[in-house]
Amino acid sequence: MQASDLRIAMFSGNYNYVRDGANQALNRLVDYLLRQGSQVRIYSPTTDTPAFEPKGELVSAPSFAFPGRPEYRFSTGLPARLRQDLADFRPNLFHVAAPDVLGHRALAFARRRDLPVVASVHTRFETYPRYYGLAFLEPVIEGILRRFYRRCDAIVAPSNSMAQLLREQRMSYDVGIWTRGVDREIFHPGRRDLSWRRGLGIGDGEVAIGFLGRLVMEKGLDVFSDTIDALARRGVKHRVLVVGDGPARDWFERRLPDALFVGLQSGADLGRAVASMDVLFNPSVTETFGNVTLEAMACAVPVVAAIATGSESLVRDGVTGRLVRPGWIEGFADALQVYATDAGARRAAGEAGEKAAERFGWDQVNQALVDTYLRVLRQRAAGGTIPRMGPVP
Numbered sequence: 001m002q003a004s005d006l007r008i009a010m011f012s013g014n015y016n017y018v019r020d021g022a023n024q025a026l027n028r029l030v031d032y033l034l035r036q037g038s039q040v041r042i043y044s045p046t047t048d049t050p051a052f053e054p055k056g057e058l059v060s061a062p063s064f065a066f067p068g069r070p071e072y073r074f075s076t077g078l079p080a081r082l083r084q085d086l087a088d089f090r091p092n093l094f095h096v097a098a099p100d101v102l103g104h105r106a107l108a109f110a111r112r113r114d115l116p117v118v119a120s121v122h123t124r125f126e127t128y129p130r131y132y133g134l135a136f137l138e139p140v141i142e143g144i145l146r147r148f149y150r151r152c153d154a155i156v157a158p159s160n161s162m163a164q165l166l167r168e169q170r171m172s173y174d175v176g177i178w179t180r181g182v183d184r185e186i187f188h189p190g191r192r193d194l195s196w197r198r199g200l201g202i203g204d205g206e207v208a209i210g211f212l213g214r215l216v217m218e219k220g221l222d223v224f225s226d227t228i229d230a231l232a233r234r235g236v237k238h239r240v241l242v243v244g245d246g247p248a249r250d251w252f253e254r255r256l257p258d259a260l261f262v263g264l265q266s267g268a269d270l271g272r273a274v275a276s277m278d279v280l281f282n283p284s285v286t287e288t289f290g291n292v293t294l295e296a297m298a299c300a301v302p303v304v305a306a307i308a309t310g311s312e313s314l315v316r317d318g319v320t321g322r323l324v325r326p327g328w329i330e331g332f333a334d335a336l337q338v339y340a341t342d343a344g345a346r347r348a349a350g351e352a353g354e355k356a357a358e359r360f361g362w363d364q365v366n367q368a369l370v371d372t373y374l375r376v377l378r379q380r381a382a383g384g385t386i387p388r389m390g391p392v393p
Contacts, residue, residue: 001377003370004037009091011106013098015044015058018071019051019266020214021291022122025158025180026097030056032366041089043082043102045073059085061102069247075102078109091115093373097122099148107151116380118373119152120178121162127218127286146171153376156369158289159313178369180289181362186268187298189354191275200241200260202276207340208241210277210301212292213284215246220283220306223327225255227281230333231340238340243273275299278346279339282311285326290314294360297321297353302346304335320353 010030015023030040033056040056045063061082063073086109094110094117096103103119110117130138149155149171156178157163163175194204202208209228213219228240240259242252253261265273274280280296282305290310293303297314303321305311317323322335339346 001374001381003033003374006033006036006038006040006093006370006373007089007091008033008038008040008093008095008373009086009089009106010040010042010056010095011061011097011103012042012044013075013100013102014072015042015046016050016052016054017045017047017073019264021180021287021289022097024291025122026120027052027055028181028362029366029369030054032363033370036370038370039089041085041091043078043085043106045075045102047073071247075100077101078105083109093118093377095120095373096152099145104148107148111151116153116376117151118369118376119149119155120369121149121155121157121166123286132217142169145169153380154372156372159310161313162289162309165309176368176372178372179360179365180291180294181360181365182291182294182298182357183362184298184357186271187274187295187357188271189275189300189350191268191271191299193272193276196272197276200262202239202241202260207238207278207346208276209238209336209340210241210243210274210280210296212243212274212277212280212282212296215242215244215249215252217248217251218284218286220285221248221252221255223283223306223329223332224281225252226329227283227332227336228256228259230329231336234333234337236333236337236340238336241273241277243270270295271299274301277301279304279336280321281332281336282306283326283332284308287311294357298357298360300350300354302339302349302353304332304339314356316352316356319349320356321349 033040042056042058043061046060061075063075066072066074096106096119107117154174155172156176157166158179166175211224240256242259242261243265245264274295280301280303282293285306285308287310293311293314296303303315305315306326307323312323315321315323324331324335
């Protein structure tokens with residue numbers, strides 16, 4: 001069997017209605033699969049105003065706006081219409097990208113028909129409750145995730161650190177790597193634009209500490225803000241450049257009134273914004289990979305990040321940036337102060353990061369997942385089954 005024999009039914013909670021790192025990776029994967037001759041059909045909630053045009057054939061799944069976060073959709077299941085569409089498509093493998101209602105129903109559908117399932121892990125859902133005063137729910141959510149992933153033939157994580165965490169959580173016996181790539185046409189040091197910086201009021205000699213990502217509390221906006229306050233108390237001169245948008249933007253703007261907010265950027269404009277930073281500060285612990293970290297590295301921008309899944313697989317502490325214990329404000333401030341005051345340190349870390357980013361090409365990354373698909377299909381053809389795991393102690 002080869003890639004051209006694949007008929008993949010893919011299920012996503014957000015394939016293209018809100019732009020994020022996870023669905024960018026899925027769309028790049030589908031584009032690669034189609035170029036290899038594979039057949040792919042995607043099932044996901046949709047809206048009338050998608051963030052971008054989808055790759056592949058997208059089938060709308062029923063959903064409603066998520067309470068309190070209306071930009072996101074909550075799927076309601078796999079109705080007869082979608083089950084008939086699947087029967088007509090005749091997939092030989094399911095790829096489930098979210099453990100939501102649609103993902104659970106798709107997994108059950110595949111199991112009833114003895115079809116193999118590969119799941120990709122894109123975020124640490126079990127950590128989200130802590131940002132909304134519901135930390136007591138984390139063990140419950142982890143249990144739900146464990147039941148979901150144990151019923152899949154294989155699961156793939158975007159980083160070695162995330163894969164190790166999944167093994168420690170006993171999510172599956174078969175945990176592989178589907179890492180992420182970076183578009184070097186968009187993200188490279190040549191995108192740095194001093195004129196653009198000047199237009200924002202950032203002087204050529206000023207150090208811009210950047211935040212890149214969706215503006216939601218689970219990205220560590222509170223830690224970012226507290227750290228910036230710590231730098232100000234120390235008298236460390238800097239500017240703050242925020243690239244992105246989201247429901248917490250008003251809170252973030254009030255919290256950092258002197259910061260420069262340039263909103264959502266994409267394509268060449270995004271590359272320019274990232275390359276025009278002097279250091280990226282990423283305090284989030286919810287990412288499983290950290291696309292923004294890799295994008296900054298490709299632009300020769302040093303990164304200060306939390307020691308967390310994703311970042312610790314990308315950032316070499318003391319070489320391409322600094323890794324700091326999550327939530328440690330003074331530790332983050334110490335790391336940022338070095339890069340804010342030492343141009344040589346910024347340059348050395350940036351050059352090392354750019355070199356490290358060279359190995360993350362999208363085609364190589366996606367071929368690794370195709371190899372996983374084919375291996376799972378071979379194992380099924382040879383009579384392989386999903387091994388049962390013992391209870392969690």
